[in-house]
Amino acid sequence: MSALGSRRKRTDPDVEINMVPIMNMFLVLIPFLLMSSSFLNLKAIDASVPVRSESSVSQDKTKESDIVVTAVIKLNYKEIRISVTSDELTEIQLSELDKKIEWKKERDDKMVIRLSSALQNIKAKYPKSNTIILSPGDDVVYEDIVNVMDVARTLGDQSLFPIVVVSGEVSSG
Amino acid sequence: MSLGNTLRNRDEFVPPKLQITAMMDMFTIIVFFLLFSYAERPDEVELTSDINLPVSNTQRDYDNTIKVFLSVGELKIDDEVVASIVEEKISGYDPEHPRNNNIYRVLEKIRNDRLKLQKEMVVEEIGEELAVNAVAKSAQKSQVLFFCDKSVPFRVINTVMKTIGMAGYPNMQFAVTGER
Numbered sequence: 105m106s107a108l109g110s111r112r113k114r115t116d117p118d119v120e121i122n123m124v125p126i127m128n129m130f131l132v133l134i135p136f137l138l139m140s141s142s143f144l145n146l147k148a149i150d151a152s153v154p155v156r157s158e159s160s161v162s163q164d165k166t167k168e169s170d171i172v173v174t175a176v177i178k179l180n181y182k183e184i185r186i187s188v189t190s191d192e193l194t195e196i197q198l199s200e201l202d203k204k205i206e207w208k209k210e211r212d213d214k215m216v217i218r219l220s221s222a223l224q225n226i227k228a229k230y231p232k233s234n235t236i237i238l239s240p241g242d243d244v245v246y247e248d249i250v251n252v253m254d255v256a257r258t259l260g261d262q263s264l265f266p267i268v269v270v271s272g273e274v275s276s277g
Numbered sequence: 278m279s280l281g282n283t284l285r286n287r288d289e290f291v292p293p294k295l296q297i298t299a300m301m302d303m304f305t306i307i308v309f310f311l312l313f314s315y316a317e318r319p320d321e322v323e324l325t326s327d328i329n330l331p332v333s334n335t336q337r338d339y340d341n342t343i344k345v346f347l348s349v350g351e352l353k354i355d356d357e358v359v360a361s362i363v364e365e366k367i368s369g370y371d372p373e374h375p376r377n378n379n380i381y382r383v384l385e386k387i388r389n390d391r392l393k394l395q396k397e398m399v400v401e402e403i404g405e406e407l408a409v410n411a412v413a414k415s416a417q418k419s420q421v422l423f424f425c426d427k428s429v430p431f432r433v434i435n436t437v438m439k440t441i442g443m444a445g446y447p448n449m450q451f452a453v454t455g456e457r
Contacts, residue, residue: 123298123301134304134307140315146339147333147453148335148340152448153438153449155447240431242432243430245427245430246430250453251331253451254333254334
């Protein structure tokens with residue numbers, strides 16, 4: 105018999121890989137990973153508390169689009185008061201942007217849309233502004249604070265007021 | 278059917294084959310999914326069942342910093358319970374002397390320990406003179422990761438936040454559950 109012939113004879117076409125040990129390994133690995141895996145999708149919102157600092161008042165006249173304002177949201181379960189503070193604007197200019205929105209504990213989309221459009225209005229007028237001071241009432245729960253922060257930070261892909269300062273009583277005058 | 282036929286059929290019986298390929302595919306996908314979700318997390322945060330985080334649309338990842346856990350009943354800093362909360366009031370907190378309470382003391386101790394350790398490390402690398410500025414800069418950047426139950430009212434949150442700010446951490450991150 106030739107060498108080539110004998111080699112062909114030894115080849116068995118029905119040879120199968122033994123999958124059982126691999127299956128066993130997977131069966132051990134999956135429960136282990138499931139147990140150690142956390143399905144909590146944890147994220148974070150950057151926020152800060154107010155700190156005392158020296159204010160620098162600019163005397164130069166700047167273009168309206170270059171003016172930077174700080175929006176203030178006072179939140180309680182009756183209403184949301186939106187106002188604006190800036191060293192570069194007059195009382196009248198500031199009061200034009202004041203807005204009051206009815207706000208109930210049971211959140212509905214209309215309230216959110218009104219809040220969002222009020223903030224959009226401020227952002228459109230003063231596009232360089234990016235800070236908001238959120239001042240919730242004592243009885244406002246954390247979930248509602250986060251909801252308002254979400255509305256204030258972004259609108260779809262557009263960034264409104266990404267820097268959020270959470271504070272107690274704030275005077276916006 | 279006669280007994281003879283039955284016995285004849287038994288000889289022809291072919292044992293059924295288990296379709297392992299499909300099962301292997303499924304297991305491979307699950308294992309890879311679990312391995313990737315395991316590798317994605319920067320570090321493990323153990324959240325107790327008494328803290329139910331609100332959902333937010335933020336995409337920001339959290340940093341591994343000092344963790345403050347505020348639930349309806351107690352306040353914890355890292356693993357240490359620093360105060361209990363009774364009827365929405367932090368026990369032992371005197372608003373007239375906020376620096377005398379346990380929250381401030383624990384945070385201040387953590388801050389001092391960290392700064393000391395950091396300074397020692399930086400001094401070894403860049404020398405005493407430059408180390409002071411470097412440590413001061415990094416101290417300004419340091420922040421707290423704040424876990425708060427979604428039903429906690431702002432009067433409690435405000436007290437805790439003010440104390441955290443007073444202890445040298447005005448910047449903080451609110452932990453939330455991200456939208457999937």
